Amino acid sequence: MDQDQENRDVSQIDDGTRQQSPGLDSDEGYRVYHGVNLLEERDRQRQELGSKLQELNREIESSHGYRLRNKISLLKGTYFVFDTNYLNLKHTLNEFEQPMVFLKLWEEKSRERLDLFINDVTRLFHNYLAGAMTLLDHVRRLYNDVSWGTDFSKEYQARWERQFGERSLPVFLEELLSYLLYEGFPFTLAELNFGKVGGGMEISSAIRLDVRRLGEWERWSKKGSEHLNSLEDKAKFEYVINEHAASVTDFYQWFLLRFSELNQEAFEELEGLEKRSADLEQQIESHEDFLETAEKTTISMREEREKLIKELEAERQYREWEKIRADRLEAALEAERNRGFFRRVSGR
Numbered sequence: 001m002d003q004d005q006e007n008r009d010v011s012q013i014d015d016g017t018r019q020q021s022p023g024l025d026s027d028e029g030y031r032v033y034h035g036v037n038l039l040e041e042r043d044r045q046r047q048e049l050g051s052k053l054q055e056l057n058r059e060i061e062s063s064h065g066y067r068l069r070n071k072i073s074l075l076k077g078t079y080f081v082f083d084t085n086y087l088n089l090k091h092t093l094n095e096f097e098q099p100m101v102f103l104k105l106w107e108e109k110s111r112e113r114l115d116l117f118i119n120d121v122t123r124l125f126h127n128y129l130a131g132a133m134t135l136l137d138h139v140r141r142l143y144n145d146v147s148w149g150t151d152f153s154k155e156y157q158a159r160w161e162r163q164f165g166e167r168s169l170p171v172f173l174e175e176l177l178s179y180l181l182y183e184g185f186p187f188t189l190a191e192l193n194f195g196k197v198g199g200g201m202e203i204s205s206a207i208r209l210d211v212r213r214l215g216e217w218e219r220w221s222k223k224g225s226e227h228l229n230s231l232e233d234k235a236k237f238e239y240v241i242n243e244h245a246a247s248v249t250d251f252y253q254w255f256l257l258r259f260s261e262l263n264q265e266a267f268e269e270l271e272g273l274e275k276r277s278a279d280l281e282q283q284i285e286s287h288e289d290f291l292e293t294a295e296k297t298t299i300s301m302r303e304e305r306e307k308l309i310k311e312l313e314a315e316r317q318y319r320e321w322e323k324i325r326a327d328r329l330e331a332a333l334e335a336e337r338n339r340g341f342f343r344r345v346s347g348r
Contacts, residue, residue: 049284056277065270068263071142072256078138079252082131086245089124093207093238096121102205121207121237122180128241129177132248136164139255152262156255163251168227173244175224179217208234 060066095101096117105114143156164170211231220228231240260267 046284049280053277053280053284056273056280060270060273060277063266063270063273065263065266065268065273068146068266069270071145072259075138075142075256078131078135082128082135082248085124085128085131086241089121089128089241090238092117092121092124093241096207097205118207125237125241126177126180128245129173132244133174133177135248135252139252142259143255146259146263152258155258159251159254163247167247168223168230169240169244170247171221171223172227173240175220176214178219179214182219183217207237209237209240211235 096105105117209231211228211233214228
C-alpha cells in the first residue's frame with residue numbers, strides 16, 4: 001500500500017509540472033514552446049526581422065537626405081584640412097614671437113635654424129592657401145550639384161561676390177601662391193625690434209611680408225596689386241592670414257547653415273528612417289532576449305521537475321527497502337515465537 005502511494009506521488013509531481021508549463025515537451029535536450037521549437041523560432045524571427053532591417057537600410061541609402069548628408073560629411077572633412085593647416089601656420093607664427101624661441105633663432109651661430117624656420121613658415125602657408133582654395137572649390141561644387149537654378153542661386157552668388165568677388169585680399173593670396181610657383185619661396189622677412197618700456201627693454205619679433213620685393217613681380221592683377229599697395233612696407237604676415245581665414249570660415253559656416261535649412265525636409269525624412277532602423281534593431285535584440293529567457297526558463301523547469309522526480313524515487317526506494325527490512329524482522333520474530341510454542345507443547 002505504501003509503495004502504491006509513493007508511485008501516485010511521483011505521478012502527481014510529473015502531472016503538476018506539466019500543468020504549470022502547458023505546451024512544453026522535451027525534444028533532444030531543448031524545449032518546444034507553443035508547438036514550436038524555441039531555437040527554430042528564434043532563428044525564424046531573427047531572419048524575418050533581419051530582412052526588414054536590410055530592406056530599410058537600402059531605403060535609407062537610396063534616400064535624398066542620405067546622399068546629401070554624405071556630401072556634407074565630405075565637405076566637413078575638407079574644412080578640417082583647411083582649419084588644421086590654418087592652426088598649424090598660426091601656431092608657428094605665434095611661436096616665433098615667443099622670446100625663448102626667437103632669441104635662440106637670432107643667434108649668429110643658429111642662422112641655419114632661422115632659415116629653416118622661415119622655410120617652414122612658407123611651407124605651412126602654401127598648405128594653408130591650398131586648403132582654403134580646395135574648401136571653396138568644394139563648396140562651389142556642392143552648390144552646383146544640388147542648388148543650381150533654384151532661388152538659392154541668387155543668394156549664393158550675392159554672398160560669394162560680397163566676400164570674395166569684390167574684395168582684393170582673396171585675389172592677392174591666390175596670386176601670391178602663383179608667385180611661389182614662378183619666383184620661389186623667399187617672400188618673408190624675420191624682423192627683430194628693440195624698444196624701451198619704462199625702465200626696461202622690450203624685444204619683439206614677427207614674420208612679415210617683404211612688400212617691396214613682392215612689388216617687383218609683374219604678374220599681379222589689378223586687384224592683387226591693389227591689395228599689395230594697401231599693405232605697409234613690412235606687413236605682419238599673421239594679420240593677413242587671420243583676415244583671410246575668417247572670411248573663408250564665415251562663408252563655409254553660412255553655406256552649411258543655409259544648405260541644411262533648404263534641405264530640412266530631406267534630412268527629417270532621413271532622421272525618421274534611421275529612427276525606424278534603430279527601433280527595429282532594438283526589437284531584434286528584445287526578441288532574442290525574450291526567446292533566450294524563455295528557453296532558459298523551460299530548461300530550468302524541466303531540470304527542477306526531474307530533480308523532484310529523482311528525489312521522490314529515492315524516497316520511494318528507501319521506504320520500500322525499509323518495508324522489506326521490517327517485514328524480514330517481523331517474519332523472524334514470528335518464527336521465533338512459533339518455535340517457542342512448539343517447544344512448550346512437546347516439552348522440549
